[in-house]
Each structure stands twice: as structure tokens, then as C-alpha cells.
Amino acid sequence: MTDRHRIGILFSTSGPYGIVGRAMRNGAVLAVEEVNAGNLGITLEPEVFDPEGEIAGYAAGAERFLRAGIRHVVGCYTSSSRKDIIPIFEKIDGMLWYPSHYEGFETSENVIYTGASPNQHIVPLVQYLLARGDRTAFCVGSNYIWAWENNRILRETLALSGGRVAAERYFAVGETEFGQVIEAIVALRPDFVFNTLIGVSAYRFFQELRRACRGHGLDQVRELPVASCSLAEPELEAIGPDAVDGHISSSVYFSSIDTPRNRAFTDAYAVRFPDGPTPSADTEAAYIAVHLLARALARAGVGEIAAVRRAASEVAFESPQGMVRLDETTLHAALTPRIGLSTLGARFTILAEAPAPVAPDPYLVRSAPRIVPVLRRPSLRVVPS
Amino acid sequence: MTGPRLIQNFSGMQAHLIVAPTTASDALVATLMKLGLTVASYLPAGEACPVDWAALEIDRALMIVDGDLPLPGIAASTVSDLPPVPVLGLVGVEAPSRLKGLLQFGATGLLRKPIHGASVYAALYLTINEHQRRRALEEQLARHEERRRGRRHVVKAILRVMQERSLDDEAAFETLRRDSMRARLTLEHYCEALVRARPDVPAPARRIALPE
Numbered sequence: 276m277t278d279r280h281r282i283g284i285l286f287s288t289s290g291p292y293g294i295v296g297r298a299m300r301n302g303a304v305l306a307v308e309e310v311n312a313g314n315l316g317i318t319l320e321p322e323v324f325d326p327e328g329e330i331a332g333y334a335a336g337a338e339r340f341l342r343a344g345i346r347h348v349v350g351c352y353t354s355s356s357r358k359d360i361i362p363i364f365e366k367i368d369g370m371l372w373y374p375s376h377y378e379g380f381e382t383s384e385n386v387i388y389t390g391a392s393p394n395q396h397i398v399p400l401v402q403y404l405l406a407r408g409d410r411t412a413f414c415v416g417s418n419y420i421w422a423w424e425n426n427r428i429l430r431e432t433l434a435l436s437g438g439r440v441a442a443e444r445y446f447a448v449g450e451t452e453f454g455q456v457i458e459a460i461v462a463l464r465p466d467f468v469f470n471t472l473i474g475v476s477a478y479r480f481f482q483e484l485r486r487a488c489r490g491h492g493l494d495q496v497r498e499l500p501v502a503s504c505s506l507a508e509p510e511l512e513a514i515g516p517d518a519v520d521g522h523i524s525s526s527v528y529f530s531s532i533d534t535p536r537n538r539a540f541t542d543a544y545a546v547r548f549p550d551g552p553t554p555s556a557d558t559e560a561a562y563i564a565v566h567l568l569a570r571a572l573a574r575a576g577v578g579e580i581a582a583v584r585r586a587a588s589e590v591a592f593e594s595p596q597g598m599v600r601l602d603e604t605t606l607h608a609a610l611t612p613r614i615g616l617s618t619l620g621a622r623f624t625i626l627a628e629a630p631a632p633v634a635p636d637p638y639l640v641r642s643a644p645r646i647v648p649v650l651r652r653p654s655l656r657v658v659p660s
Numbered sequence: 661m662t663g664p665r666l667i668q669n670f671s672g673m674q675a676h677l678i679v680a681p682t683t684a685s686d687a688l689v690a691t692l693m694k695l696g697l698t699v700a701s702y703l704p705a706g707e708a709c710p711v712d713w714a715a716l717e718i719d720r721a722l723m724i725v726d727g728d729l730p731l732p733g734i735a736a737s738t739v740s741d742l743p744p745v746p747v748l749g750l751v752g753v754e755a756p757s758r759l760k761g762l763l764q765f766g767a768t769g770l771l772r773k774p775i776h777g778a779s780v781y782a783a784l785y786l787t788i789n790e791h792q793r794r795r796a797l798e799e800q801l802a803r804h805e806e807r808r809r810g811r812r813h814v815v816k817a818i819l820r821v822m823q824e825r826s827l828d829d830e831a832a833f834e835t836l837r838r839d840s841m842r843a844r845l846t847l848e849h850y851c852e853a854l855v856r857a858r859p860d861v862p863a864p865a866r867r868i869a870l871p872e
Contacts, residue, residue, distance in 0.1 A: 384777070604694055640670075640671040641696070646668075
């Protein structure tokens with residue numbers, strides 16, 4: 276006899292970011308099947324809702340789940356969808372298990388965060404680049420919170436280290452015309468390009484930058500490297516073989532992590548979902564969310580969220596990326612930052628890895644200066660004639 | 661001139677709460693601690709409690725007062741009624757008298773009760789940075805006020821130099837400005853020192869002829 280718990284799965288598996296949504300749903304479904312076949316003594320009964328990428332769809336799905344008595348929902352990818360439905364979870368007292376990397380500056384008693392917060396993605400990336408000796412950045416991003424906030428952290432960290440952001444350019448989500456900005460990048464020759472473009476904009480940017488560099492006789496990988504903290508395997512496949520290799524990405528998970536635990540995960544995923552999409556950091560975060568939820572339910576013995584919240588910070592899960600625990604205060608996960616370099620096979624070679632999981636710091640209380648650092652422009656500049 | 665630097669990370673700050681201990685304040689304390697602040701004093705409800713401003717660490721302290729309680733006495737700073745540390749007001753009863761009380765106490769930010777954790781960071785950001793900005797403006801105002809008071813010495817000094825060296829007012833002003841820079845004093849302080857050193861020199865007796 277096992278305890279049965281209904282849970283909601285709320286990912287947009289269709290619509291503009293349907294590929295990511297499918298990769299996340301697959302991670303959650305795989306975890307549900309493993310839990311049900313395992314020996315935790317509980318059975319999860321998932322109900323799936325697809326908001327189709329519409330904000331209103333998320334609210335409809337959340338309301339439907341919670342009104343039907345479901346207390347725990349694994350879901351959301353974009354911050355706008357999460358922000359929109361948190362009040363519903365707070366009002367009806369449900370728990371949202373949010374499995375995606377995001378820009379931080381949020382905590383809620385009704386949300387458990389299993390994706391990376393800024394001190395686990397952008398901060399390690401900047402430290403890695405500074406250690407390489409890179410000092411000047413050219414920022415190119417999609418015009419919304421993810422890019423603004425990552426660029427702010429980059430700008431301030433560089434300012435403290437004597438580096439600087441040479442230029443920042445923002446584009447509407449979905450923009451694919453990058454000719455002018457690429458000419459500016461090639462002319463300015465920064466140490467690296469910092470990319471916070473998403474979706475089709477990112478794929479096109481990588482392709483065009485590589486093409487433009489070839490035209491100028493430049494080795495893009497060596498002379499104008501691109502660093503990102505949202506670049507994952509499914510996106511490498513979308514960039515295509517011509518421009519896929521040599522890009523730096525900061526993430527807590529790459530499918531190429533060479534451990535028996537991760538191989539077991541990627542093998543099981545490939546068998547269960549032979550048509551893909553390729554598992555990414557967000558797939559793994561959804562997988563972790565369901566496994567942690569199952570362990571917390573088993574420990575609490577009830578679905579009531581205060582008990583599950585308490586239990587959630589007392590359990591641990593040996594995940595594909597390593598041991599994962601929740602921080603009791605912020606309900607964010609301790610995760611292991613890594614830096615990867617993309618390969619021609621649309622995977623990542625891991626260049627650097629934190630020796631142990633890094634505690635979450637969603638408000639950058641321990642990772643940011645107290646006062647906003649100011650970029651100091653030199654008062655005299657050498658102007659080439 | 662640039663404004664004061666923005667503060668965005670409040671870790672290490674001390675929040676002094678003058679708030680009735682309720683479930684609402686539990687949410688506030690929990691969020692303050694998540695943001696890295698220490699909650700240094702937690703004063704019970706009741707009588708208006710006196711605030712010992714002098715005991716507060718000016719750059720690290722933050723006062724959070726409940727507008728529904730009797731407000732403590734105001735210790736005005738030199739120029740206006742800006743308190744020495746930032747004050748965040750909690751609003752329960754939205755009555756004009758309570759809001760006026762918070763405003764007079766120098767609150768630069770408000771937080772509506774019941775307190776929702778997700779609104780605390782934004783309220784701190786506004787309260788602390790707006791307080792910094794007002795403090796910088798006050799200091800600037802005080803400097804201007806001091807210079808304004810010194811202008812009469814400048815006028816006297818210009819007249820004296822015109823008379824002693826047979827210069828016109830422009831040339832006299834230039835001389836004084838140059839000499840004050842050499843002495844590493846403000847023009848006002850330099851002129852004041854000059855006039856005070858020899859207060860007995862008579863003012864020019866000539867009448868200044870106005871153009872017809």
C-alpha cells in the first residue's frame with residue numbers, strides 16, 4: 276500500500292518556446308515514472324496542462340489544479356509566467372516547484388526553486404572570464420529582465436575588477452537582423468561578447484557572427500568568443516553545424532557530465548524519449564524538482580504544504596549534476612556551477628567545475644557589493660588616427 | 661555633480677523595528693533576514709518609545725516604524741526634519757493623520773500591512789536610497805547657505821581691493837579669486853579672513869556715478 280499524491284505538471288509544450296517546455300515536461304515525467312517504480316512508498320499521479328506559451332494559460336492551469344485539490348505543481352519556464360501565478364499559489368496555498376535558471380531577487384513561501392540563481396550562473400561565468408584575462412565585454416541581449424539583470428551583474432563585476440562593458444545592445448524578442456551590431460562588434464574587438472539573446476534571435480546571431488568573422492578573416496572562437504548563461508544543448512542543435520562550436524556557457528548541468536549517475540539519467544531519457552528534445556539544464560531541474568517533491572512527500576507523510584516545505588529542506592537527492600539540497604531560508608537549491616565549451620557535436624566539453632555544490636544566494640547578499648560600482652571612463656583616451 | 665551612490669545590497673545593515681509583534685511582523689523579520697539584515701531591536705507595542713538616535717550606527721541602521729502605533733519623538737537634523745537614519749513606515753490604517761505622522765517622522769518609503777515578503781526589497785531600496793539622496797541634497801543646501809552668508813564679506817573685500825589697488829570690480833574679483841585659490845580657501849572664507857584682519861579700513865568715500 277503506497278500513499279498516492281496527485282501533482283500538476285504545467286509546461287508550455289506548444290507555442291513559441293515549446294521545445295524547452297517539452298524538454299522540461301519530459302524531465303518531470305521521467306522522474307514521476309522513476310518515483311513510481313522506486314521504493315519511496317509513494318505514488319505520484321501527474322495531471323498535465325499546456326498553457327501554450329500564453330500568460331493567461333498559466334493562470335487557468337494553476338487555478339484548475341489548485342481548485343481540484345492538487346497542492347503541488349511543477350511548472351513554468353519564463354519569469355513572467357511564474358510572477359503571474361505566484362499570487363494564486365499564495366492565495367489558495369499551493370506549492371509551485373519552479374525548475375528553471377532565472378535572474379533571482381525573489382523568494383516566496385509558496386515556491387521551491389530547483390534551477391540556478393545568479394550566483395550559480397552569471398557570477399561564476401564572470402569569474403571564469405576574468406581569470407582568463409578578459410576585461411572588455413560587448414553585451415547583446417533580448418530586451419527583457421533576463422538580459423537587463425545579467426548585464427547589470429556583469430557590468431558591476433567587471434567595474435570592480437578594472438574591466439568594462441564597451442557597449443550594450445538590446446533587441447526585441449524574435450529579432451533576427453544583426454548586421455549592424457555585428458559590424459560594431461568586429462570594429463570594437465572586445466575581449467568577449469556576452470550573449471543574453473533567447474530563442475531564434477540567439478541562433479541567428481551565432482550564425483551571422485561566425486559568417487561575418489570569416490568575411491573579415493577572423494577566427495571567431497579565438498578572437499571574438501561568445502559567452503552565455505542560457506545556452507543549452509537543444510539550442511546548439513538549432514544553431515546548426517556551421518557555427519555551433521567554441522561557445523562558452525555557464526550552467527549547473529551539461530548532458531556531457533561524465534559520471535555514472537549522469538549517464539544513467541541520459542540513457543534512461545534517450546530510451547523513454549527517443550524523439551527528444553535533447554535533455555538540458557532545465558530538463559534536469561524539472562527532474563530534480565519531481566524527485567525532491569517525492570522525497571519531501573514521503574518524509575512529510577502528508578501533502579499539506581507547510582509539512583512538505585519543512586520536509587523538503589531536510590531531504591537530499593543525488594541528481595545527475597551531483598548532490599542537491601534545498602536552502603531552508605530561501606527554498607532555492609544548492610547547485611554545482613560549471614563552465615562548458617560547445618563542440619561540433621552540439622554538446623559541451625566541461626572546462627571548469629565547482630568542487631562542491633554552491634549555496635543559493637537569490638538576492639546576491641553574499642555575492643554583490645553593497646554600493647553600485649561605477650564604471651570609470653578614462654579621462655584621456657588614445658584615438659587612433 | 662553626481663548624486664550619491666546607489667545602495668543595492670543591504671546585508672550587514674541593522675533594522676530597528678518599532679512594530680507590534682504580530683504575524684505580519686514575523687513575515688517582515690523573516691524577509692529582512694533573507695536579505696542579510698540583522699533585526700537589532702524589537703520593541704513591543706504600547707507607549708511611544710523614545711529613540712536614541714545617537715546610539716544608532718548612521719551608515720548601517722534602518723528604522724522601521726508602524727504608523728498604527730504612537731510615533732516616537734522626532735529628532736530633527738540640522739537643516740530639515742530628515743532623521744539621521746532611513747525610516748520605513750508601515751501603513752495599516754490609511755488615515756491622513758497616520759500618514760502625516762510617518763511623513764513627519766521622515767519616512768522615505770512605505771510598506772502596506774499585511775506585509776508581503778515580495779514587497780520588502782523594493783521598499784528597502786526606495787527608503788534607503790531616497791534617504792541618501794535627501795541627505796546629499798541637505799548637505800548641498802547647507803554648503804550653499806554657508807556660501808550665501810559669506811557673500812557680504814566678498815562684497816566688502818572687492819570694494820577694499822578696488823580702493824587699495826585702483827582696480828575695477830572685475831579685476832578685483834579676479835585677484836581675490838586667484839589669491840583664495842593660492843591660499844586653498846573658498847572665496848568666501850578668504851574674503852572673510854581679509855576683512856576681519858583689518859576691519860578699520862574705511863569704505864570708499866566716493867559716490868559711484870551711475871550712467872545717465
